[in-house]
Structures are given as C-alpha cells and as structure tokens.
Amino acid sequence: MPSRDKGQRSITTSDQELVLSSLEPEQLARLKKHFIPRRHLRGLEKFVIWSLRIYLLFMMAVVVYQVWISSH
C-alpha cells in the first residue's frame, strides 16, 4: 500500500494515482525491488579496462611531472 512520505506536505490518494498512472514502475524513487545482476567481464574487456586504468595513472604522474618542471 502506498504510504505517506515523511515530507512536509502529505501525499494524497490522487497523488498516488497520478504517480502510478504516469510514471513507469522503475522510475519510482524508492523502488528497490528490481535487481540488475552483476556483469562478468570477459578477458578482452578486463584487458582493455586495466590497460586504460594503468594509462590514466601513468598520465596523471606525467601531469604532476609537467606541473613540477613548469614550476621550476
């Protein structure tokens, strides 16, 4: 049963009907029923993600180095 929320103004029955008739079920803010399963990464996907992660960490070090040589 839809219940009153803890906000300042009360939610009326017509509000509930409006919500249920105009929003898709998974648009409801507190609907936690639907579960999206975890995706298992394949070998190539893991390789690409890890490669780009290492690339990013390395490039951040390059940026820090660039800042250091600019300031000296």
Added chain:
Amino acid sequence: MGAGPLSRVTPQAVTQDVVITHEDVDRAHDRVRVSAARGQRGVFSGFRLLWLLVGPGILVMLGENDGPSMLSYAATGARFGIGFFIPFVVLTFCMAVVVQEMTMRLGSATHRGHAELIFVRFGPFWGWFSMIDLGIGNFLTLITEFIAIRAGLGFFGVPPWAAVASALVFLCLAVITHRYWTWERTLLAIAVFNLVFVPVALLTHPSWHSVHRALITWRPLPGGLSKDTLIILLADIGATVTPWMLFFQQSATVDKGLTRKDIHVGRIDTVVGAALAATAAVATILATAPLFAHHMTAENFQAAEFAQALQPLIGRFGAALFALGIVEAGMVASVTISISSAYAFGEVAHRPHSLNLPMAEGRAFYSVLFLCAVTAGAIVLIPGLPLVNVVLLVNVVAVLAMPPALVFLFMLANDRDVMGDLVSPKWANILATSVVVFLTLAGVLFGISVIAPHIFGFLGGR
C-alpha cells in the same frame, strides 16, 4: 519501441511495497504534461513536446562551455588564430554529441544514473575507481569555475571574496525551489547567455571569408606541433568532452523522467546543445583572434586580462560583455558540476538524489552539493596559489580521464541485459571507438612531449 528488460516490475508490486515520495509526485506532474502534448497533433504540439523535453542536453553542453573552457578558447584564438582551430572545435563538439547521446539513451532506458549503473553492473571495485576519477576531476574543475568567476568579476572591480560569495548565493538560488523543472528552466535561461560571445565576436568585425575558408580547408597548425600547442589542443578537447558530462546528463535525464519514447527528442536536445555551445566556442576564438593578428602575447592571460586586451579593439562595452560571459560560464558550470557530484554521491550511497527533493528529504544530496562548492570557493581565496596553470591543466586532466570513463559507457550502451533493443547501433560503436582511440592517442602524444621531448621531435613535433 518495445520495453526493455528493466520494465518487468508491475504496478501492483509497486503499490504493495513502495513509498510514493514528493519526488515521484513532482515528476509525475511533469510527465502528465508530456503525455498531453504527445497526445495532440499539429506543429504547435510538436514544439510544445520539444519544449517540455529539452533540457539536459542543452544544459550539459552549455555547462561544459565553462570558465576554463572559454579561457581555453580565448587563449586559442589569441595564440593561434582561427585557421586550424575553428574546424577542430567543431569536430570536438561532434565527438561530444556521439558520447552524450549514449548517456541520454542509457538514462532514458534504465532510469538509473551513470554511477549507479557502473556500481551494480561492474561491481564496487570499478565503481569506486570511476567515482574517484569523477570526484577529483569535478573538484578541480569546480575550483577553476570559481577562478573564472573571480577573474571575470575582477574586471568590474569586484573583490575576490565578493565574487566567490555571489557564486555561492547563485548556487543556493538555483536549487532553492526544490523542483527539477524550475531549476532546469531557470538555468537554461541563464546558460543561453553563453551566446554573449557572439556579439563580442561581431564587434571585432571578423573576416567571414577567412572563417569560411578555415571551415572548408582546415588549415595546418600555425608554427607546427609543439608541446605548448599540444596543451592547447588537449585543453580544447577537454573543453567539450569530460567525465562529469557523462554522469550529469544521465542523472539529469533520469531526474527529468525521460523514457524510451522520449529518446528521439533527447537526441535533438543533445544536438541543439552542441550547436549552441559550438557557436559560443567559435565566437570566443573569433573574438580573441585579433590579439593573434596583432601579435600580442597572451600565454598567461586570465579573463580580466583578455577583456582588457580586447578593450582597445571592441570598446569598454564589448570588453565588459566578454568578462560577463566568463562569469556566466563559471556560474552555470559551478551549478551543473556540483549537482553532478551530488547525483553520483546519492546514487552510490543509496541516498535520495533529485532536484525535486524537499530539503528535509534530500539533506545528504544538498549537503554534498553545497560542500563541494563552498570548499572549491574557499580554495580560490587562498593567496598565492598558481591559479593560471590550474585552468589549462584541468582540461588536460579531463581528456586523460575520458578513455577509461568512455569504455564503461560504451559497454553499458551495448549491454543488451540493461538496454534491451536500445543497444548502440554499429555506426554509433564505430564513432564511439574512434573517439576513445583519438582521445587516448592525444593523451599519449602529450605524455611523450613531456617525458621524452626528443622522441616528440622525431615524430615531427617541436
């Protein structure tokens, strides 16, 4: 268009277990107007539907025309003119459309934010990596927004503390209605002021023949490829595609309540946003190009200095418009970036996250939003910080952080379990892969220019 795998929850299940919130009620009112417009026929109804559904795409694009971006474009025009960079900037906005369309489609199909989807689909390990990238990138960018606001208002003699305070007041006013629709319309009205760079460009009396020739022939880089040129190139790319845009547009799409039926309008929204933002970006390059023609050194200019340098050419009024444009860019982006951080926090921490939330229900959401902004504003007021370098480097960091973020977006947009029949078509995947490769190569070239300049010279750079 059929419903996706996420549409398996029945309304009956909803009524049994779920609390209806004010956020839902506000969103439902917005959707009723959309349904009414969709139910009518005629040109007027079509425009009304467009009017009701546009927002996230235009806001994200004009929001990304932020303080550091406009300063990057200004530096570009002043140092390199228009020949190479006008078509280059148009190309970067085309890349932005490819990327942002995927986020809009994801948000409309799943009704979940980007951070939430990464966490549930790839797990907390990769989720936290993405959040750390986003958090650091957003915070650094937010600092530069306050730098831009401070510098722009500095042109009018406003002291730094007052500039920062006014930006924080603007942020409070922007979200005070606790209503997504009002917030979006208000910010859209202010964001369109980004086009103030168009009259500034017109005041410089640009040569339209040269502009036309630049767009048609795409002339080579003046002076060839050097490390400094590469930083400007990366800064201009980072001025159009950054990680916060992915998170913001997807979350705003969800908050607005767009559905699968709205995707075609979402595409129009994104393209219109990109066109408006590209117009403002090109206008900024055109506005400062006379400084290049007059061989003025503009390497370390901030907003106020650009405006002052332009004053002899376009008068006090034109210079004031330029400075106001920088202030607007910083103000709008400070709102969108703070909200992007707050959305991501709410999605990951499972706290309510919507601009429809009353303060009592969204304390955590609004606290993160304001905390980010206040801290960034306070940092800008610390005396002696090297603020000029930060501005260009923030955009470079954004480009470097994009490939890992794009790979998750790419995988989610092609995930049939999440997207159903809305997975990316082959042509979109080819374009998206090209963007990832292009950004990665740009980053690698930057890395080589810094750590092995002799190899960079061997590759044709200086």
